[in-house]
Amino acid sequence: MFRKDVPGVLFTETPDADEIPLVFDSPHSGTTYPDDFNAVLPLARLRRAEDTYVHELYGTAPVHGAVLMGAHFPRIYIDANRGEEDLDPALLDGAWDRPLNPSRKTELGIGLIWRLSPPGDPIYDRKLTVAEARRRIETFHRPYHATLKAHLDRLYDRFGQVWHINCHSMPARGSAMSEDGPDAERASFVLGDRDGTTCSPDLTGFVRDHLTGRGYDVAVNDPYKGVELVRAYSDPARHRHSLQIEINRKHYMNTDTFERNDGFAALQGEITGLIQALAGFVRARLG
Ligand SMILES: [Zn+2]
Numbered sequence: 357m358f359r360k361d362v363p364g365v366l367f368t369e370t371p372d373a374d375e376i377p378l379v380f381d382s383p384h385s386g387t388t389y390p391d392d393f394n395a396v397l398p399l400a401r402l403r404r405a406e407d408t409y410v411h412e413l414y415g416t417a418p419v420h421g422a423v424l425m426g427a428h429f430p431r432i433y434i435d436a437n438r439g440e441e442d443l444d445p446a447l448l449d450g451a452w453d454r455p456l457n458p459s460r461k462t463e464l465g466i467g468l469i470w471r472l473s474p475p476g477d478p479i480y481d482r483k484l485t486v487a488e489a490r491r492r493i494e495t496f497h498r499p500y501h502a503t504l505k506a507h508l509d510r511l512y513d514r515f516g517q518v519w520h521i522n523c524h525s526m527p528a529r530g531s532a533m534s535e536d537g538p539d540a541e542r543a544s545f546v547l548g549d550r551d552g553t554t555c556s557p558d559l560t561g562f563v564r565d566h567l568t569g570r571g572y573d574v575a576v577n578d579p580y581k582g583v584e585l586v587r588a589y590s591d592p593a594r595h596r597h598s599l600q601i602e603i604n605r606k607h608y609m610n611t612d613t614f615e616r617n618d619g620f621a622a623l624q625g626e627i628t629g630l631i632q633a634l635a636g637f638v639r640a641r642l643g
Pocket residue numbers: 384407523524525
């Protein structure tokens with residue numbers, strides 16, 4: 357395995373041999389909080405936004421021929437799973453000189469740069485300067501997207517097809533800020549293909565059937581459909597497939613102490629089984 361690390365920003369691990377066109381990315385498991393964050397909420401509140409340990413759950417991906425990459429920066433500082441234009445101008449102390457296209461996520465306070473921490477507490481007691489917002493985009497968000505795109509393009513050029521799994525975890529229940537509302541109980545896994553637009557149905561069906569066969573309850577596109585990272589580089593008609601997988605955190609961590617729970621090792625084994633199965637799925641489709 358070859359590891360490339362950009363401290364504080366991201367890492368990439370690529371297999372030594374027998375590479376297949378399969379890429380896993382974990383955009384929200386970063387825990388390196390930059391010094392210039394200057395949030396008012398305590399770290400324990402900020403950390404609730406993390407998909408803690410998700411890159412570890414998928415850690416064997418390079419052994420099975422796939423690329424694994426992940427962010428070191430926390431998603432509550434800048435969210436790699438949002439478009440660069442999904443920004444709330446009310447967060448800023450001055451005029452933004454780039455195009456803006458705020459989405460429903462920005463309305464909810466969880467756009468490119470989050471304004472609120474669920475269930476609805478302000479993260480800052482100040483406006484962000486235009487310069488610091490720009491720096492977060494240029495130092496963290498753009499390199500993450502550029503790295504993911506480079507791997508997908510490289511493998512697509514070599515194989516004519518590429519499969520991308522965008523890896524996340526979710527709280528066991530909804531909140532006042534989530535689409536499913538407070539106290540909604542979530543499935544063990546939620547798969548998101550933006551209503552069938554980011555990958556061919558056989559990929560979503562394969563992952564759903566694999567996990568169901570292992571005894572898990574699996575929901576599709578409800579309450580999470582996938583956001584920017586499955587949208588941006590997918591084009592199923594041209595054999596570029598992206599699928600989001602959300603894992604229920606109750607299976608692997610204590611969300612109050614942020615420690616791994618007793619289920620961690622077993623779930624890691626299950627995810628390794630899923631990676632192996634996906635590698636087989638991909639190999640069966642190569643000419
Ligand atoms: Zn996530």
